Amino acid sequence: MVNQASQPFGMGDPAEKEKVKAILSTVCDPEIPVLSVEDLGVIRGIEVSGNQVSIQLTPTYSGCPAMDTISDDIKSALKSAGYEPKIEMVLSPAWSTDWISQDGRKKMEAYGIAPPLEPLPDKLALLHDQKVVKCTRCGSKNTRLISQFGSTACKALFQCDDCHEPFDYFKCLK
Ligand SMILES: [Zn+2]
Structure with missing residues (x-):
């Protein structure tokens, strides 16, 4: 029996889909090379039928030049594994930084980029101008914005x- 709930990525052979997911986990954000497209949460759907693969992709920041690179990289990774890839851009619902996986957030921090804050603290930070972005080097919350x-x-920035360390903060996007 096939349990639909265990197949969040739509139709197709689950084993084939796992192979495709493994390939996708090797495709990284060109701007944050430690983050795969899976970590970013931009993959909305995977459909596999024979060697035909259809990927539904939601862009991160609109107009972010990295998105074309990501789409090209996904295609070439799948092609070199013998698949015929097709990328479909899904614009709604819009991507938000909430879609970045917990794994992805940890990888970002280890890479020296403060991950986007969870929804509530970020809104509070905006309202009350609280310094809640943690330093990626020492973990201190005593940080300030240098540049948007x-x-x-x-x-x-x-x-x-x-500790006087300058570091990047990945901005929240809703
Ligand atoms: Zn510090």
């Missing part, structure tokens, strides 16, 4: 007032 734009438009 870090190394890319998706990130802001923060600096820690305790």
Whole structure:
């Protein structure tokens, strides 16, 4: 018996789908190379039929140039594994930083980018201007915003007032 609830990624042979997911886990965000497209949460659906693979992809920041790269990288990774890939862009519901996996958040922090804050603290931070972005080096919450734009438009630059380490913060997007 097939349990639909255990198949969140739509139709198709589950074993084939696992293979495709394994390939997708090797495709990384060009801006944050430690994050795979799975960690980012941009894969909305996978359909496998023979060697035909259809991937539903939701872009992160609209106009983020990384998205074209990600789409091309997914295609070439699947092609080199012998698949005929097709990418379908799904614009609704819009991606938000809440979709980044817990694993992904840990990887980001280890990489030196403060992950986006959970929904509630971030809203409180905006309302009350609280310094709740943790330093990626020492974990201190005594940090401040240096620039709205870090190394890319998706990130802001923060600096820690305790260890003086400057670091990127991946901005929340709702
Ligand atoms: Zn620090």
